[in-house]
Amino acid sequence: MEEGKFLAEYQPLVYSQMKKNVEHERLAHAYLFEGDSGTGKHEMSIWLAKQLFCEETTDHEPCNQCINCLRIDMQEHPNVQMIAPDGQTIKVDQIRQLQAEFSKSGFEQRQQVFIIQDAEKMNVSAANSLLKFLEEPEGSVLAILETNALGRILPTIQSRCQIVHFSPLAKERLIEKLRNEGITQQTAELLASLTNSYDKAVEISQDEWFNGAKDIVLQWFDHLKKKDPQAFIFVQKKLLPLAKEKQQQRLIFSMLLFYFQRERNQFLQQGLVKDLNQELELILQAQQKLEANVSFQGVAEQLALRIIA
Numbered sequence: 057m058e059e060g061k062f063l064a065e066y067q068p069l070v071y072s073q074m075k076k077n078v079e080h081e082r083l084a085h086a087y088l089f090e091g092d093s094g095t096g097k098h099e100m101s102i103w104l105a106k107q108l109f110c111e112e113t114t115d116h117e118p119c120n121q122c123i124n125c126l127r128i129d130m131q132e133h134p135n136v137q138m139i140a141p142d143g144q145t146i147k148v149d150q151i152r153q154l155q156a157e158f159s160k161s162g163f164e165q166r167q168q169v170f171i172i173q174d175a176e177k178m179n180v181s182a183a184n185s186l187l188k189f190l191e192e193p194e195g196s197v198l199a200i201l202e203t204n205a206l207g208r209i210l211p212t213i214q215s216r217c218q219i220v221h222f223s224p225l226a227k228e229r230l231i232e233k234l235r236n237e238g239i240t241q242q243t244a245e246l247l248a249s250l251t252n253s254y255d256k257a258v259e260i261s262q263d264e265w266f267n268g269a270k271d272i273v274l275q276w277f278d279h280l281k282k283k284d285p286q287a288f289i290f291v292q293k294k295l296l297p298l299a300k301e302k303q304q305q306r307l308i309f310s311m312l313l314f315y316f317q318r319e320r321n322q323f324l325q326q327g328l329v330k331d332l333n334q335e336l337e338l339i340l341q342a343q344q345k346l347e348a349n350v351s352f353q354g355v356a357e358q359l360a361l362r363i364i365a
């Protein structure tokens with residue numbers, strides 16, 4: 057796989073910065089890559105490893121064809137060690153094994169790289185063991201830690217690493233990735249309107265409440281769109297049982313907003329103008345009232361009355 061192309065497209069800033077560091081031989085000894093799943097953290101780890109071992113880089117880009125690049129791709133390079141959680145955690149034995157691998161490598165002892173995926177899953181003893189290793193590296197070692205939960209990485213480890221932030225995915229790319237997970241286009245678009253985090257979007261998509269609610273809110277939208285008086289009764293009959301918690305109440309309005317925006321965009325794509333500004337404006341006002349602690353039922357019923365009026 058050509059990591060460079062992926063990174064140039066999806067993480068242009070991080071990519072150009074890292075490329076400069078490679079060019080000027082200014083790589084840090086330890087990196088902590090922080091950001092959502094799918095944002096290119098692991099691609100960057102692999103790309104860096106290839107930078108250090110590729111036999112035929114061109115313009116500071118690994119060839120992806122030489123024996124070293126291929127061995128890295130197959131996770132068979134003796135100087136590149138990768139650690140991923142064994143079950144729910146990364147255990148101290150995994151870190152010790154890593155250290156053992158490094159100390160026994162004989163004639164190939166030059167640069168060494170280790171990559172720890174989901175580094176927040178290190179248990180305390182693994183983290184402490186790693187910390188010692190980061191403090192007293194033997195030979196030339198590049199350590200790369202990847203995480204999507206920076207807050208769960210021990211501060212002592214954070215302070216030993218240069219932290220690199222990977223931006224959330226662009227909306228189109230997020231939708232594309234969710235589609236690859238088997239999520240329908242409409243749901244993927246809805247999720248992308250609710251969050252720009254891939255991990256969060258997947259979590260929401262697996263939520264039972266969400267999956268029921270998105271269809272019920274769609275029914276409400278249909279009534280509202282047709283200015284059907286049913287839209288008013290619908291609040292008490294169908295929405296109230298769904299809207300027990302504040303977060304759920306917020307999501308209901310966010311979903312409704314999404315359905316109206318999508319309706320407007322679909323008309324625009326056909327070259328038609330459907331003026332939904334008033335509806336959109338009313339939903340935004342409803343969201344503000346909810347935040348001002350007006351009851352959900354009151355806000356939703358008033359919204360329905362105004363839209364169907």
Ligand SMILES: [Zn+2]
Pocket residue numbers: 109110111112113118119120121122123124125126
């Ligand atoms: Zn190569």
